[in-house]
Amino acid sequence: MHQHTWQRSSFCCGGGNNCVELAAAGSRIAIRESSEPNAILATDRTALRAFLLGVKDGRFDPLPDRR
Template sequence: MSTLSWLKSSFSDAGGNNCMEVASDGSRIAIRESSEPNAILATDRTALRAFVRGVKDGRFDPLLDRR
């Protein structure tokens, strides 16, 4: 996965070191934090789609409310 073309959100600031980046090698999706470019999480499209739907549906909100 070293020759991936990384994409980041248009909502990222000009500094570029506070956002998530994604890339695809065809069968896998790679995700990384721009400030930690060597720490890459890889998953497949089905799992990423389920995660994004869960975030949009608020399924993970209780985890954010813990203090």
């Protein structure tokens, strides 16, 4: 994954190490947080789209407190 071109979120203010980054990896999408560049998640475009639509729709607000 490290050889791929990572793209930061447009909501990432001023760079730094608190940004979500995505990279195309064949038919998969790689996702990482800039503060942990070696911790990479991968998913397919359909699942990522469904997740993002759920976030925008508020389906995860608020998440239950599991403490």
